[in-house]
Amino acid sequence: MxxxxxxxxxxxAVGTFLLRVLPMLWMKRHLIRQQAAATDAPMxxxxxxxxxxxxxxxxxxxxxxxxxxxxxWLATALGILTTLLVWRRTRSLGWPVCAGVLMFGVVEVVAxxxxx
Amino acid sequence: xxxxxxxxxxxxxxxxxxxDALPLLGGYIPVAISFGLISVQAGFSALESTLISALxxxxxxxxxxxxxxASGAPLWLVVLMTLLINARHVVYGPNLAPYLPPSRYWPWLxxxxxxxxxxxxxxxxxxxxEKDRLGWxxxxxxxxxxxxIAGTAxxxxxxxxxxxxxxLLGDVMPxxxxxxxxxxxxxxxTSTVWSLTLVCTxxxxxxxxxxxxSNGAIPLAALAxxxxxxxxxxxxxxxxxxGVKAHG
Numbered sequence: 001m002x003x004x005x006x007x008x009x010x011x012x013a014v015g016t017f018l019l020r021v022l023p024m025l026w027m028k029r030h031l032i033r034q035q036a037a038a039t040d041a042p043m044x045x046x047x048x049x050x051x052x053x054x055x056x057x058x059x060x061x062x063x064x065x066x067x068x069x070x071x072x073w074l075a076t077a078l079g080i081l082t083t084l085l086v087w088r089r090t091r092s093l094g095w096p097v098c099a100g101v102l103m104f105g106v107v108e109v110v111a112x113x114x115x116x
Numbered sequence: 117x118x119x120x121x122x123x124x125x126x127x128x129x130x131x132x133x134x135x136d137a138l139p140l141l142g143g144y145i146p147v148a149i150s151f152g153l154i155s156v157q158a159g160f161s162a163l164e165s166t167l168i169s170a171l172x173x174x175x176x177x178x179x180x181x182x183x184x185x186a187s188g189a190p191l192w193l194v195v196l197m198t199l200l201i202n203a204r205h206v207v208y209g210p211n212l213a214p215y216l217p218p219s220r221y222w223p224w225l226x227x228x229x230x231x232x233x234x235x236x237x238x239x240x241x242x243x244x245x246e247k248d249r250l251g252w253x254x255x256x257x258x259x260x261x262x263x264x265i266a267g268t269a270x271x272x273x274x275x276x277x278x279x280x281x282x283x284l285l286g287d288v289m290p291x292x293x294x295x296x297x298x299x300x301x302x303x304x305x306t307s308t309v310w311s312l313t314l315v316c317t318x319x320x321x322x323x324x325x326x327x328x329x330s331n332g333a334i335p336l337a338a339l340a341x342x343x344x345x346x347x348x349x350x351x352x353x354x355x356x357x358x359g360v361k362a363h364g
Contacts, residue, residue, distance in 0.1 A: 001164050001183075008191040012181060012198040015172035019202055019225040024209025024216070031213060043214065051211040052304050053341030054204070055235045056314045057334040059297035060321025062143075067287070073168055076294070083295040088303055097139040100295035106286040109219075114282070 071111030079104030124332060129248035133255030136240060139258050140232050142292025145267040146285065149278060151178055152271025162272035162335045162363035169268035173261060177201040201326065204335045208234040213243035217251050228257030231334070232293065239300045319343030 001009070027043075063080070065072035083100030090096065148169065155165035160182060163358070172178050177198045184194040208229050215237075216222050222313045229237075236256060241249050270278070279286060321337035 001160065004191055005185055008185070008195050009171065009181070009196050010170060010200060012177070013173075015195070015199045016172055016174050016202045016205070017227050019199070019205045020209055020229045021223050023206045023212050024136060024226055024229075025143035025223060026214070027210035029215035036269075043210075046346075047207065047210055049342050049345045050207050050240055050338055052301070052310075053313065053317045053338040053345070054207060054334065055238065055297060055301055056317035058231050058320040059294055059301055060318035060337055061298060061325045061330070061333045062290075062294040062317070064322055066290075068156040076215075076291070079291055079295065080298060080325050083298050084302065088308070093136060093296075093299055094139060096299050097142070097292055097295040100298075101142060101288065101291050104291040104295075105284075108157075108284060108288055 010105075014075070044086075071107065075104045076108035077105050128289050129244065129251035130255040133252035133257075134259050136236060136252070137233075137256040137259040139234070139236025139292050141263045142289040143232070143258045143296070144260060144263045145270075146289045147175060148264045148267025149232075149271035149275050150286065151175070151182075152268040152273070153279065154179065155182045156272045156275070157270070158182045160272075162269065164358075166265060166274045172198070173264060174198075174205075174230065175264075180331075184229040203329050203336075204231075205229065210239055212241065215249060217246040217249055221254070222251065225254060225257060230260065230344045232296070233257055233260055235300050236298060239303075276289050280319050309352060311343065312347040312348055313341050 057110060065076055079100045082103040083096045086099040087096040147327065151169065152162070152165050155168065156162060160168070165182075168178055169182065172181065172279060180199050180201060181194060184197065185191075209226060213227075213233070219340040237253055242257075244252055301314060304314060317337050317340060321333050324330075324333035324336055
């Protein structure tokens with residue numbers, strides 16, 4: 001990489017870091033001020049709604065398979081169903097993910113073998 | 117590992133954080149290997165590719181960065197587009213702020229605040245005792261960061277051989293990410309308003325991704341979800357108001 005590309009990379013790195021850290025510091029300061037003033041309106045409602053919807057959006061985007069074949073969609077559907085069933089039973093984090101990936105993999109392998 | 121209840125873990129918070137971050141590796145390592153491989157093919161060295169992953173540490177924008185630099189795009193445009201894609205991160209810190217006990221390390225630890233670490237931390241931190249939160253977050257963020265760096269280095273050095281030898285691994289392991297997001301989302305389907313909001317958000321995100329709007333899909337779908345929430349909440353409030361009037 002020449003010097004100009006290094007500089008661009010450094011600006012991207014610092015910029016991304018600031019995008020992550022400055023809003024957190026701003027909110028921390030806001031919360032401390034609210035606490036000092038003994039008022040009870042710490043977080044704007046839209047911000048608290050945005051957090052779960054961001055996670056839901058990440059889920060939606062990650063659901064679309066890279067290779068959009070019937071078998072990939074079937075593997076996705078069965079993988080999600082398995083994850084949900086294991087989560088309902090265990091209420092844990094690791095096991096449902098393992099089971100979902102396993103089911104997804106099994107369907108992918110079966111589809112590959114069946115497809116020749 | 118129990119995800120319910122406001123209890124302090126009996127195991128060390130560091131170990132718990134590392135354990136909670138393990139499902140992320142299924143998604144991080146294959147994508148990082150792909151990034152390392154594509155970066156080397158685009159003309160970057162293995163060391164440069166690894167440094168990009170260590171310092172920028174934001175998946176989609178890194179792919180865009182190397183593609184634009186390799187195509188000879190103006191560098192100001194490369195910087196602008198990279199930062200624009202990462203702009204969604206501005207809502208993560210404020211949402212975690214109420215759960216972060218005072219420590220001078222938090223600002224530096226925000227370097228590890230990726231989409232997935234945010235999703236994990238937003239669900240997990242409220243359940244942990246205050247004294248355990250710094251250790252939990254540090255461990256989870258470090259596991260994810262090092263896996264991304266190591267995956268990139270591996271992809272840059274041996275990515276071609278790995279994808280040739282185990283082609284299915286790269287297809288199967290990334291399913292850990294939707295599975296993890298589902299586990300983090302499932303406890304939030306607590307009311308009709310929230311269920312409809314989340315289903316709407318997921319549907320819009322899928323639709324935008326299918327339409328090829330990959331980079332804008334997350335913020336746009338999330339905003340659609342917020343609009344849906346306010347719409348439904350307004351209807352509920354109006355119904356309650358009418359009910360009060362009818363009974364009054």
